[in-house]
Amino acid sequence: MKKDFLKIILFEQITDYSAKLNEHLEKSGLQKYKYQTRKLSGVSQIKENDADVIILSHSFQKTSDIETVRTFIENCGSTPVIIISDNDHNDFASKSIELGAGDFILKKNLNPEILKRIILYTLERNRKTRELLLRNRELSESISRMELLLLSIDDPVIVSDNDNNVIMTNYASEKFFGKTSDEIKKIKSTDLLKSVDENNSQITCTHRDLTYHGIVSRKMIPWNNADAELITIKEISERINHEKTIIQKEKYYRSILQKIHEDIIVIDSESRIIDINNSVLQTTGFTIEEIINKKFPDIFFAIPEKAETDFIKRAISETFKYGKHHNFMMQYSAKNGRYRYLDVILSPITDDLSVLYIAAALHDVTDLVESQKKLLETTSRLNLALKSASIGIWDYDVVNDKVFNSIEWKNQLGYKDDEFAESTGIMGKLLHPDDRERVSEYMKNALDNKTVDYSIEFRLRHKDGSYIWVHSTADIYHDSSNRIIRMLGCHFDITQRKLNEEKFRMLFETMEQGVIYHRPDGTIIEMNPAAEKIFGINRSLILKNQSFDKIMHPIHENGESFTSQELPSIQAFKSGKRTAKILMGIKNKNEHKIHWLNTVGVPEFRSGEKNPFRAYCTFEDITKDRDNQQILENSLIEKEILLKEIHHRVKNNLQLISSMLGLQQRQIEEKKYRDLFIESQNRIKAIAIIHEKLYQSKDLSNINFKEYVQSFLNYLYQVYQDIAHEITMENNIDNIFMPVDIAIPCGLLINEITSNAFKHAFKDQNKGKIIINLSKTDNLYSIFISDNGSGISEELDISNSSTLGMKLIAAFIEQLNGKYEIIKNPGTSYKITFNYGDTSNGI
Numbered sequence: 001m002k003k004d005f006l007k008i009i010l011f012e013q014i015t016d017y018s019a020k021l022n023e024h025l026e027k028s029g030l031q032k033y034k035y036q037t038r039k040l041s042g043v044s045q046i047k048e049n050d051a052d053v054i055i056l057s058h059s060f061q062k063t064s065d066i067e068t069v070r071t072f073i074e075n076c077g078s079t080p081v082i083i084i085s086d087n088d089h090n091d092f093a094s095k096s097i098e099l100g101a102g103d104f105i106l107k108k109n110l111n112p113e114i115l116k117r118i119i120l121y122t123l124e125r126n127r128k129t130r131e132l133l134l135r136n137r138e139l140s141e142s143i144s145r146m147e148l149l150l151l152s153i154d155d156p157v158i159v160s161d162n163d164n165n166v167i168m169t170n171y172a173s174e175k176f177f178g179k180t181s182d183e184i185k186k187i188k189s190t191d192l193l194k195s196v197d198e199n200n201s202q203i204t205c206t207h208r209d210l211t212y213h214g215i216v217s218r219k220m221i222p223w224n225n226a227d228a229e230l231i232t233i234k235e236i237s238e239r240i241n242h243e244k245t246i247i248q249k250e251k252y253y254r255s256i257l258q259k260i261h262e263d264i265i266v267i268d269s270e271s272r273i274i275d276i277n278n279s280v281l282q283t284t285g286f287t288i289e290e291i292i293n294k295k296f297p298d299i300f301f302a303i304p305e306k307a308e309t310d311f312i313k314r315a316i317s318e319t320f321k322y323g324k325h326h327n328f329m330m331q332y333s334a335k336n337g338r339y340r341y342l343d344v345i346l347s348p349i350t351d352d353l354s355v356l357y358i359a360a361a362l363h364d365v366t367d368l369v370e371s372q373k374k375l376l377e378t379t380s381r382l383n384l385a386l387k388s389a390s391i392g393i394w395d396y397d398v399v400n401d402k403v404f405n406s407i408e409w410k411n412q413l414g415y416k417d418d419e420f421a422e423s424t425g426i427m428g429k430l431l432h433p434d435d436r437e438r439v440s441e442y443m444k445n446a447l448d449n450k451t452v453d454y455s456i457e458f459r460l461r462h463k464d465g466s467y468i469w470v471h472s473t474a475d476i477y478h479d480s481s482n483r484i485i486r487m488l489g490c491h492f493d494i495t496q497r498k499l500n501e502e503k504f505r506m507l508f509e510t511m512e513q514g515v516i517y518h519r520p521d522g523t524i525i526e527m528n529p530a531a532e533k534i535f536g537i538n539r540s541l542i543l544k545n546q547s548f549d550k551i552m553h554p555i556h557e558n559g560e561s562f563t564s565q566e567l568p569s570i571q572a573f574k575s576g577k578r579t580a581k582i583l584m585g586i587k588n589k590n591e592h593k594i595h596w597l598n599t600v601g602v603p604e605f606r607s608g609e610k611n612p613f614r615a616y617c618t619f620e621d622i623t624k625d626r627d628n629q630q631i632l633e634n635s636l637i638e639k640e641i642l643l644k645e646i647h648h649r650v651k652n653n654l655q656l657i658s659s660m661l662g663l664q665q666r667q668i669e670e671k672k673y674r675d676l677f678i679e680s681q682n683r684i685k686a687i688a689i690i691h692e693k694l695y696q697s698k699d700l701s702n703i704n705f706k707e708y709v710q711s712f713l714n715y716l717y718q719v720y721q722d723i724a725h726e727i728t729m730e731n732n733i734d735n736i737f738m739p740v741d742i743a744i745p746c747g748l749l750i751n752e753i754t755s756n757a758f759k760h761a762f763k764d765q766n767k768g769k770i771i772i773n774l775s776k777t778d779n780l781y782s783i784f785i786s787d788n789g790s791g792i793s794e795e796l797d798i799s800n801s802s803t804l805g806m807k808l809i810a811a812f813i814e815q816l817n818g819k820y821e822i823i824k825n826p827g828t829s830y831k832i833t834f835n836y837g838d839t840s841n842g843i
Contacts, residue, residue: 005032005033005034006030006032006033006034006052006053006119006123007033007034007036007050007051007052007053008025008033008034008035008036008051008052008053008054008055008119009036009037009038009050009051009053009054009055010035010036010037010038010055010057011038011039011054011055011056011057011072012037012039012056012057012058017057017084017107018037021055021057021084021115022035023112024110024111024112024115025112025115026112027112028112028113028115028116028119029112029116030116030119036051050079051079052079052123053079053080053082053102053119053122053123054076054079054080054081054082055081055082055083055084056069056072056081056082056083056084057084057085057107058083058084058085059085059086059087065087065092066092066095066096066099069083069095069096069099069101070099073099073100073101078126078130079126080102080122080123080125080126081100081101081102082101082102082103082104082105082118082119082122083096083101083103083104083105084105084106084107084110085104085105085106085107086106086107086108088106088108102122102125102126103118103121103122105118153170153172154172154235155172155214155232155233155234155235156169156170156172156173156175156176156177156214156232156233156235157169157170157172157173157230157231157232157233158170158173158184158189158192158230158231158233159221159223159228159229159230159231160189160228160229160231161223161226161228161229162226162227162228164188164189164190165185165188165189166184166185166187166188166189166192167185167223167228169181169184169185172235173233175212176205176212176214176233176235177192177205177207178205178207178208178210189229189231193216193231196216201215201216201217202214202215202216202236203215203216203233211237212235212237213235213236213237213239213240214233214234214235214236214237215233215234215236216231216232216233217231217232217233217234218230218231219232260277260279262279262361262362262363263276263277263279263280263283263284263342263361263362263363263364264276264277264279264280264359264360264361264362265280265296265359265360265362266349266357266358266359266360267296267316267357267358267359267360268357269320269355269357270295271295271296271297271313271316272293272294272295272296273291273292273293273294273295273296273299274292274293274357275292276288276291276292280362283334283340283362283364284299284334284335285334285335285336286299286335290335296316296360297312297313299332311328312328312330312344315328315346316346316358319346319347319348319355319358320348320355320358321355323348323350323355324348325345325346325347325348326344326345326346327343327344327345327346328343328344329341329342329343329344329365330342330344339366340364340366341364341365341366341368341369342362342363342364342365343362343363343365344360344361344362344363345360345361345363346358346359346360347359347360347361391408391490391491391492392405392406392408392409392410392411392412392490392491392493393405393406393408393409393488393489393490393491394406394409394472394474394488394489394490394491395486395487395488395489396474396486396487396488396489397485397486398447398484398485398486398487399485399486403426405426409491412460412468412470412491412493413430413460413461413462413463413468414462414463414464415463427439427460428440430460430461431458431459431460431461432458432459432460432461432467434459435458435459438458439456439458442456446474446476446484446487447484449482449484451476454472454473454474454475454476454487454489455471455472455473456471456472457469457470457471457472457494458470458472468493468495469493469494469495469497469498470491470492470493470494471491471492471494472489472490472491472492473489473490473492474487474488474489474490475487475488475489508528509528509529510529511528511530512530513530513618513619513620514527514528514530514531514532514533514534514535514597514618514619514620514621515527515528515530515531515616515617515618515619516531516569516616516617516619517614517615517616518569518570518573518614518615518616518617519614520573520612520613520614522564522567522569522570525614527539530619531619534586534588534595534597534619534621535552535586535588535595536588536590536591537552552586552587553587554567554584554585554586555584555585555586555594556583556584556585557583557585562584567601567617568582568584568599568600568601568617569601569615569616569617570601570615571601572601572602572603572612572615572617573603573612573615575603576603576605576610576611576612577603578600578601578602578603579600579601579602580600581598581599581600582598582599582600582601583596583597583598583599584596584597584599584619585597586619593623594623595621595623596621596622596623596626597619597620597621597622598619598620598622599617599618599619599620600617600618601615601616601617602615602616602617602618603615604616657684661677661680661681661684662677662681664677665677665678665681675759678719679755679804679805681719682715682716682719682751682755683748683751683752685712685715687744687748689708689711689712689715689747692711702737702738702739702740703737703738703739703740703743704735704736704737705733705736705737705738705743705746705747705774706733706734706735706736708743708747709731709733709747709750709772709774710731710733712747712751713729713731713754713772716751716754716755716758717729720755720758720759726762726766726767726768727758727762727767727768727769727770728767728768728769728770729769729770729771729772730769730770730771730772731771731772731773731774732771732772732773732774733772733773733774733775734774734775734776736774736776736781738836739836742816742834742836745812745815745816746781746783746812746816748808748812749783749809749812749813749816749832750772750774750783750785752805752808752809752812753785753809753830754770754772754785755805756805757770757785757787757789757828758770760789760792761787761789761790761791761827761828762787762789762790763790764790765789765790768787768788768789769787769788770785770786770787771784771785771786771787772784772785773785779835779836780833780834780835781833781834781835781836782831782832782833783830783831783832783833784829784830784831784832785829785830786823786827786828786829786830787827787828787829788826788827789827789828790827791824791825791826791827791828792822792824792828793824794824794825796822796824798810798820798822809830813832813834816832816834817834817835818832818833818834819832819833819834820832820833
């Protein structure tokens with residue numbers, strides 16, 4: 001409420017100044033004011049709105065008086081205070097203003113005009129200050145309300161300053177970023193938004209196995225007297241997840257569609273094909289581009305007549321109109337031009353109001369249609385096949401005690417169809433007398449449900465009076481009470497098989513090899529007389545159903561016993577294959593000696609079955625052969641010992657000859673004759689080393705050629721030691737075993753070439769090197785001998801040479817049926833190849 005007067009209260013220390021101040025007020029021209037004077041001690045009783053202006057008149061002379069001003073101003077609250085004082089110290093005035101005084105006036109400067117101006121100025125400034133405080137309070141309240149609003153918003157909201165420092169965030173932000181408000185405020189807003197997609201301002205944040213998505217918006221706003229950026233994130237996680245769910249469901253249903261083996265086509269209201277599964281492509285041979293968005297009749301109705309095409313179009317139309325299923329058969333041409341038949345089911349795909357699409361399920365029934373066409377042909381062929389295979393069909397109606405026998409059943413016995421009437425007693429009349437009781441008992445057990453698989457063999461009398469063997473099988477049918485109501489069976493004429501079995505039985509009884517038949521559990525079914533003789537047991541033992549390993553105790557060659565799983569017939573059962581020959585020792589109980597047998601296990605299968613139903617084991621007695629073989633092996637060992645002794649004596653004799661030549665050459669003064677003795681001695685030594693290696697070897701037919709060459713090269717090195725210390729030798733010889741008939745000429749060949757190198761290659765040199773290489777690939781041997789000496793004459797031809805050494809080299813190469821090449825510069829190199837197995841020259 002606006003007041004009609006201005007209320008002024010004077011607090012004074014000196015009472016006589018009140019009149020002076022009132023005088024100034026009257027002269028100032030201020031209209032309608034009330035003036036009061038109070039003592040300084042009453043300031044604590046002043047109330048809000050008790051005065052418009054408070055004037056403090058005081059004589060402040062001490063420094064401590066400034067505390068009086070502080071206390072006074074604090075008690076005056078929001079009412080403006082004007083101080084009138086005698087103290088003209090500037091510091092006192094400024095401190096009063098700092099404490100909240102509206103103005104400070106020296107008494108000596110006070111006049112009515114100044115008083116008026118100061119009062120009005122102080123009131124105006126106080127009014128503005130009040131308004132400013134009110135606006136600040138309203139702004140503060142507004143900010144508080146906005147903060148509460150921002151905190152309550154479901155979408156994340158962030159406020160950041162110009163330095164990207166987060167100054168405010170809401171609860172939704174904590175959930176979105178997975179951090180507390182304090183943690184977010186420690187992160188720059190640019191770092192919080194670093195994953196924002198620049199194209200669509202989308203942000204993704206993942207934490208604790210949860211992923212949040214949002215659209216970022218930015219706007220500059222004023223905040224606490226400064227600019228700030230308001231960042232809002234419209235959360236779209238639910239929409240994104242919903243879209244992902246839709247995509248996943250679409251993939252799931254499409255996967256199901258593709259895995260359906262039937263051809264599925266989705267058709268829209270204009271008969272366009274909008275979707276298919278892969279099975280359609282496989283059936284039709286078309287590509288997806290050739291089908292999608294094409295009209296259904298254009299793809300599948302190229303063949304049918306117009307009437308049929310109109311029917312199918314009408315079926316599609318009615319399915320859309322009434323939502324009914326339609327089922328029909330149609331014919332079409334696949335891409336390869338082949339005619340096919342399809343069974344079609346049209347099913348509506350609806351929402352709550354209407355049919356959206358049609359799902360057409362196509363089932364290729366071409367084979368069924370064609371098989372129906374061939375059914376009559378197959379039936380006639382079946383009858384012909386039954387006749388050709390001599391299979392007779394019989395059908396026994398147990399409830400009505402009636403029997404039906406096919407024409408072929410009667411033909412097997414030499415009768416025509418009308419030659420005897422159907423009767424259940426016909427079997428009893430035709431059965432062989434020796435089989436009647438057995439067959440009658442078997443049939444009784446079958447009708448009493450005591451027989452699982454009906455299968456029996458017996459004899460029936462032919463029209464001509466002879467008997468044929470028949471194998472009868474049947475399927476047995478029951479009613480709901482498990483009573484037999486029908487038997488449907490076949491008769492197979494097995495007369496020829498029985499004759500063959502008789503022949504086999506004669507062979508089985510007379511063959512020299514032992515044979516034993518086994519069941520899967522190892523029990524013996526049958527054995528032939530040869531097996532009885534080998535084992536020295538009576539066949540009557542097998543009537544007790546004993547297994548082989550319980551009757552006999554077979555052993556291995558090392559004396560260990562066979563386990564039941566090692567028996568040939570058991571192995572044949574397990575593998576379903578014929579076993580290789582297995583050596584087995586059996587003690588004959590009559591002869592009390594070990595018989596050694598070559599045994600073979602053979603499985604036997606019934607037609608159409610994968611597992612053998614029995615197996616047989618054959619035994620070939622090789623005891624005499626083993627005894628003879630042992631005699632031969634002992635004889636061979638004796639001969640090998642004798643042959644080794646011969647090699648040893650030959651080596652000794654050759655060594656003796658070599659020693660005699662050595663003694664002789666010491667008495668020869670002329671060097672050329674002495675060298676001839678040395679060369680002869682070397683050749684004899686090379687042959688002697690061969691016999692020495694054979695004596696030391698376990699194999700008298702082959703020799704380790706690498707060891708042999710190394711031995712006589714060491715010997716040559718000692719013979720030519722006067723020059724050999726300046727010559728190095730390198731040999732690279734594969735680990736080859738050579739037959740003796742090529743080892744001797746090959747060794748002598750290497751000896752001659754190496755000796756020539758020692759004697760002639762290094763006459764004008766202080767040092768030299770000889771390299772010897774020998775390798776074998778398949779049957780091809782390669783020898784390479786080289787030196788880095790002065791080399792032989794370019795005109796030298798070893799085949800026409802007059803020297804004995806060259807003639808021997810040529811002779812040995814010819815004996816090996818080899819080829820050679822001499823490289824004469826630098827030094828001399830011999831390259832020789834020969835193929836073992838070429839006997840044209842006696843190798």
